[in-house]
Amino acid sequence: MEIEEMVSKILELIKEKKIREIKKELANLEEIDIAEVMNELPLDANLLLVFRLLDKDMSTEIFANLDSEEQEYIINSITYKEISTIIEDLFTDDAVDMLEEMPATVVKRVLKNATPDTRNLINQFLKYPDSSAGSVMTSEFVDLKSNMTVSEAVNHLRKVAKDKETIYTCYVTDKTRILEGVVSIRDMLLANSDDLLKDIMEKDIISAHTLDDQEAVAQDFAKYDLIALPVLDNEERLVGIITIDDIVDVMTEEATEDIMKMNAIVPTEDPYLKTSVFKIAKSRIVWLMILMFTSIISGIILDSFENAISALPFLVVFIPMLMDSGGNAGSQASTTIIRGLATNEITLKDCLKVAWKEIRVALMVGVVLCAFMTLRIIIQYGLINPVEDTVVPIRLVLSVTGAMLATITAAKLVGSLLPMLAKKVHLDPAIVAAPMLTTIVDATALTIFFLLVKLMYQI
Amino acid sequence: MEIEEMVSKILELIKEKKIREIKKELANLEEIDIAEVMNELPLDANLLLVFRLLDKDMSTEIFANLDSEEQEYIINSITYKEISTIIEDLFTDDAVDMLEEMPATVVKRVLKNATPDTRNLINQFLKYPDSSAGSVMTSEFVDLKSNMTVSEAVNHLRKVAKDKETIYTCYVTDKTRILEGVVSIRDMLLANSDDLLKDIMEKDIISAHTLDDQEAVAQDFAKYDLIALPVLDNEERLVGIITIDDIVDVMTEEATEDIMKMNAIVPTEDPYLKTSVFKIAKSRIVWLMILMFTSIISGIILDSFENAISALPFLVVFIPMLMDSGGNAGSQASTTIIRGLATNEITLKDCLKVAWKEIRVALMVGVVLCAFMTLRIIIQYGLINPVEDTVVPIRLVLSVTGAMLATITAAKLVGSLLPMLAKKVHLDPAIVAAPMLTTIVDATALTIFFLLVKLMYQI
Numbered sequence: 001m002e003i004e005e006m007v008s009k010i011l012e013l014i015k016e017k018k019i020r021e022i023k024k025e026l027a028n029l030e031e032i033d034i035a036e037v038m039n040e041l042p043l044d045a046n047l048l049l050v051f052r053l054l055d056k057d058m059s060t061e062i063f064a065n066l067d068s069e070e071q072e073y074i075i076n077s078i079t080y081k082e083i084s085t086i087i088e089d090l091f092t093d094d095a096v097d098m099l100e101e102m103p104a105t106v107v108k109r110v111l112k113n114a115t116p117d118t119r120n121l122i123n124q125f126l127k128y129p130d131s132s133a134g135s136v137m138t139s140e141f142v143d144l145k146s147n148m149t150v151s152e153a154v155n156h157l158r159k160v161a162k163d164k165e166t167i168y169t170c171y172v173t174d175k176t177r178i179l180e181g182v183v184s185i186r187d188m189l190l191a192n193s194d195d196l197l198k199d200i201m202e203k204d205i206i207s208a209h210t211l212d213d214q215e216a217v218a219q220d221f222a223k224y225d226l227i228a229l230p231v232l233d234n235e236e237r238l239v240g241i242i243t244i245d246d247i248v249d250v251m252t253e254e255a256t257e258d259i260m261k262m263n264a265i266v267p268t269e270d271p272y273l274k275t276s277v278f279k280i281a282k283s284r285i286v287w288l289m290i291l292m293f294t295s296i297i298s299g300i301i302l303d304s305f306e307n308a309i310s311a312l313p314f315l316v317v318f319i320p321m322l323m324d325s326g327g328n329a330g331s332q333a334s335t336t337i338i339r340g341l342a343t344n345e346i347t348l349k350d351c352l353k354v355a356w357k358e359i360r361v362a363l364m365v366g367v368v369l370c371a372f373m374t375l376r377i378i379i380q381y382g383l384i385n386p387v388e389d390t391v392v393p394i395r396l397v398l399s400v401t402g403a404m405l406a407t408i409t410a411a412k413l414v415g416s417l418l419p420m421l422a423k424k425v426h427l428d429p430a431i432v433a434a435p436m437l438t439t440i441v442d443a444t445a446l447t448i449f450f451l452l453v454k455l456m457y458q459i
Numbered sequence: 460m461e462i463e464e465m466v467s468k469i470l471e472l473i474k475e476k477k478i479r480e481i482k483k484e485l486a487n488l489e490e491i492d493i494a495e496v497m498n499e500l501p502l503d504a505n506l507l508l509v510f511r512l513l514d515k516d517m518s519t520e521i522f523a524n525l526d527s528e529e530q531e532y533i534i535n536s537i538t539y540k541e542i543s544t545i546i547e548d549l550f551t552d553d554a555v556d557m558l559e560e561m562p563a564t565v566v567k568r569v570l571k572n573a574t575p576d577t578r579n580l581i582n583q584f585l586k587y588p589d590s591s592a593g594s595v596m597t598s599e600f601v602d603l604k605s606n607m608t609v610s611e612a613v614n615h616l617r618k619v620a621k622d623k624e625t626i627y628t629c630y631v632t633d634k635t636r637i638l639e640g641v642v643s644i645r646d647m648l649l650a651n652s653d654d655l656l657k658d659i660m661e662k663d664i665i666s667a668h669t670l671d672d673q674e675a676v677a678q679d680f681a682k683y684d685l686i687a688l689p690v691l692d693n694e695e696r697l698v699g700i701i702t703i704d705d706i707v708d709v710m711t712e713e714a715t716e717d718i719m720k721m722n723a724i725v726p727t728e729d730p731y732l733k734t735s736v737f738k739i740a741k742s743r744i745v746w747l748m749i750l751m752f753t754s755i756i757s758g759i760i761l762d763s764f765e766n767a768i769s770a771l772p773f774l775v776v777f778i779p780m781l782m783d784s785g786g787n788a789g790s791q792a793s794t795t796i797i798r799g800l801a802t803n804e805i806t807l808k809d810c811l812k813v814a815w816k817e818i819r820v821a822l823m824v825g826v827v828l829c830a831f832m833t834l835r836i837i838i839q840y841g842l843i844n845p846v847e848d849t850v851v852p853i854r855l856v857l858s859v860t861g862a863m864l865a866t867i868t869a870a871k872l873v874g875s876l877l878p879m880l881a882k883k884v885h886l887d888p889a890i891v892a893a894p895m896l897t898t899i900v901d902a903t904a905l906t907i908f909f910l911l912v913k914l915m916y917q918i
Contacts, residue, residue, distance in 0.1 A: 028663075030663070030665070030683060032682055032683055032684075154648070157648055158648050158649065161645055161648050161649055162649065167644075167645055167648070168627045168644065185626075185627065185644055186620055186626055189613070189616055189617050189620050189626070190617065190620055190621065204487075204489070206489070221707065222707050222708065222711065223491055224489060224491055225491075225704035225707075227686055227703065227704075244686060244703050244707075245684035245686075247707075248680065248681050248684075248703075248706075248707070248710070249681065251707070251710055251711070251714075252681060252710070252802055255710075255714040255718075256798050256802065258718075259714075259717075259718060259721070259794055259798055260794060260795070260798070262718070262722075262794075263721075263787075263790045263791055263793075263794040264787050264790070264791055265791050265794060265795065271804055272795055272796075272799050272804060272805060272816075273799075273804070273805060273809060273812060273813075273816075277816055277819040277820050277823065278823070280795075280816070280820050281819075281820045281823040281824050284788070284791045284820065284824055285823075285824045285827055285828075287787065287791075288784060288787055288788060288791075288824055288828060289827070289828065289831065291783055291784065291787050292780060292783075292784050292828055292831065292832070293831075295779045295780040295783040295784065296780060296835070298779035298780070298783075299776040299777060299778075299779055299780055300776070302775050302776050302778070302779065303773065303775075303776045306772050306773065306775075309768070309772045309775055310769070310772045313765050313768045313769045313772070314762065314765065316761050316762075316765075316768055316775060316778075317758040317759070317761050317762045318758060319758075319761070319775075319778065319779075320754045320757035320758055320761065320778075320782065320901055320905075321751060321754040321755060321757070321758055323779065323782065324750055324751075324754040324757075324897055324901070325747060325750065325751050325754065327786070327897075328722075328723050328746065328747055328750050328897075329743070329747060331722045331723070332722055332723055332724050332743045332746075332747075335718055335719060335721075335722035335724065336719070336724065336731055336739075337731075339715050339718055339719070340731050340732075343711055343715065345730055345731060345732070346731060346732060350732060353732060354732075357731075357732075357736055357739070360736040360740075361736055361739050361740045361743065364736065364737070364740040364744075365740050365743055365744045365747055368744055368748070369744075369747060369748070369751055372748065372751065372752075373751070376755070438783055438786075438787075442779055442783070446779075
């Protein structure tokens with residue numbers, strides 16, 4: 001709402017050439033909000049105008065928060081000197097995030113205007129694989145030496161604070177850049193000004209390596225309540241730090257990815273509203289195709305019972321209920337387990353505990369569902385069944401409830417164990433669950449139902 | 460793994476009465492890891508023994524990270540004096556989290572041993588509703604005055620740093636506790652030591668109110684890259700702060716809750732492995748019952764087409780495929796939109812854009828699926844159909860593909876718009892989607908399929 005109003009206000013002011021007014025409006029906004037307003041502006045000279053009106057102190061931070069279309073447009077429109085200012089000013093992680101989305105020509109244009117040091121650093125950071133700790137770290141950390149006193153360290157901090165992503169946790173390294181300790185501002189405040197860092201620093205350090213998975217890193221942040229984490233290369237040298245704000249983004253991204261995988265979508269990081277219809281269709285068609293083909297299996301099973309269906313066509317009425325209940329029961333179990341694995345609450349060695357628990361849960365919910373099914377059948381078909389000649393439609397009740405109980409149990413077991421099996425063989429638990437589950441559960445439901453029917457009705 | 464080994468090692472050492480060895484082992488662990496080890500110990504005198512061996516500096520922090528069974532056992536086993544030490548030492552948020560899980564008698568035992576100030580504070584905090592900003596905030600913030608100089612502020616910080624949850628962001632309040640500004644340690648480092656806080660503090664403050672939803676607060680943290688946020692009461696007085704470590708937990712919790720709701724589970728915060736079978740069954744049965752009854756609708760629809768099924772029983776083969784494809788297509792759309800709404804990427808005013816996008820996606824994936832369906836029918840039934848007498852089984856193809864296209868489109872539309880409608884009427888988008896979707900999609904698929912069949916085969 002507010003953003004939209006601001007966008008039209010700004011466009012209005014541009015039309016009226018009230019430049020000073022625009023500056024005043026922008027001054028009232030947080031940097032992130034200015035970026036959001038700019039993301040809604042059309043990609044034309046007005047965007048550039050607003051960008052150039054920004055306070056120099058804030059413009060790089062705002063630039064870092066623009067969408068990539070806006071970043072690309074600005075990079076292509078400004079002078080080499082302006083590019084150089086931005087790229088030197090950007091934190092390495094923001095620079096890398098930006099360049100990863102740009103076409104090669106733009107990347108070239110940017111790197112050409114960076115200093116050799118910056119260019120080397122960016123090139124090195126660009127090499128870290130997607131979703132690795134290296135891909136989310138930044139190089140702007142505070143680097144101290146163990147023989148500094150606290151007051152020397154604080155003086156150093158004063159000088160560099162402006163250009164560092166965080167100053168609250170500082171890193172003590174030796175001459176070869178090996179990480180020796182971590183010292184927080186809190187530690188320094190509580191120490192005497194002539195204490196040596198080596199005496200107050202924490203030497204038991206929680207760290208990550210550049211190739212570690214970002215999801216594992218996020219779990220460490222959550223577990224140890226970290227606000228920053230040092231990242232080491234293969235030779236244990238400190239190459240960067242990861243800060244909590246990036247981990248918050250990683251957590252959102254990973255949750256979205258899991259949710260998409262659990263619901264048969266090939267995950268993408270593209271924002272929905274800005275992604276083309278073709279790309280969205282592509283991310284969805286794969287699993288729809290796979291699932292369509294696997295559901296043919298259920299069709300074939302039904303086909304093999306054509307005789308029973310011809311003889312007793314009213315049985316078909318129970319198919320949706322069995323399939324839906326089984327599917328839901330299974331996805332309840334798989335959801336619980338996938339999430340438990342993702343948050344590290346459940347581990348593979350809990351496998352038997354999980355199976356035993358799910359069997360009991362299945363029997364408990366199964367019995368309740370069966371009781372209501374029986375009631376429903378009696379209400380619908382009366383105490384004396386048109387097809388059968390018994391007091392209650394006992395054969396129908398036994399077929400339906402038997403199939404229901406077996407389906408729910410199979411669904412809960414498969415739903416809970418499949419994700420664990422996937423993890424065991426190093427597949428993503430989220431991806432195998434829903435689709436395979438539907439197929440297995442449907443096939444089980446139909447087979448058991450019609451086998452029971454055949455047995456009960458002797459056909 | 461490591462935790463399990465440590466647990467058996469500790470139990471072994473207890474048996475051998477090697478107390479000093481236990482202390483040495485514990486000293487090598489992070490506080491959180493000690494808590495994890497203790498959570499795995501049996502609830503007996505040994506747990507108490509380990510608790511009393513802990514370093515006094517760390518014992519409260521470790522206590523705060525224990526599971527509630529362990530906390531309860533310890534509270535019930537230690538002296539009043541020890542209880543009093545713990546409760547005075549705990550951060551308010553941790554104390555409240557603990558007491559919320561305890562039986563009334565234990566709460567009484569704890570509060571009786573707290574000072575009146577602490578007791579009042581805890582009682583006040585216990586009143587904030589679940590999932591509100593008040594329920595995740597803590598009272599241990601640094602409170603400064605605007606006429607302090609930077610060096611006075613730093614001296615004050617030195618005195619209080621030990622007992623504050625964060626000292627990196629400090630809060631400037633007036634005599635009536637109204638929040639006037641925020642000043643970070645970074646700001647103070649960059650200022651001169653005789654600058655007044657009122658001149659360097661940030662006066663545009665991002666804050667929350669006690670009754671704000673924790674999910675909205677988490678979104679602010681993510682958007683503005685915060686590490687702490689002040690919380691105000693109705694009179695705009697500062698009553699607490701929320702720190703990023705608690706927001707990380709809120710994010711995990713909210714994602715889990717959404718995932719559960721999307722998969723027809725009544726969400727609980729209880730850890731799966733420690734929850735009873737009955738409680739798990741209870742959290743799952745509700746939706747299974749609702750879904751079982753709604754799937755009766757599909758059954759009734761099938762029932763009304765009994766004639767068609769009797770005449771052409773092979774048609775039943777296509778039912779699972781239509782139902783499964785529709786269900787999957789719908790949940791893809793609903794997942795995308797629910798997640799987009801949760802991360803604020805999609806808002807209600809995008810409703811038309813979303814519908815138009817989903818229609819095009821549906822047609823695109825629908826056409827591909829139909830092409831493959833046609834191929835499949837030709838392969839299975841040959842170019843000349845046993846029932847029909849045409850060159851291709853054209854009537855079957857038209858019935859199946861027509862139903863498929865309509866089902867996919869309906870599924871995508873309903874799947875995307877239902878969560879938005881829910882949000883519009885202030886229901887949780889996650890909860891309405893999956894269950895209602897299945898029913899609507901199944902009913903649509905079956906109705907259209909059999910209507911087309913009747914039309915094509917003139918029955």
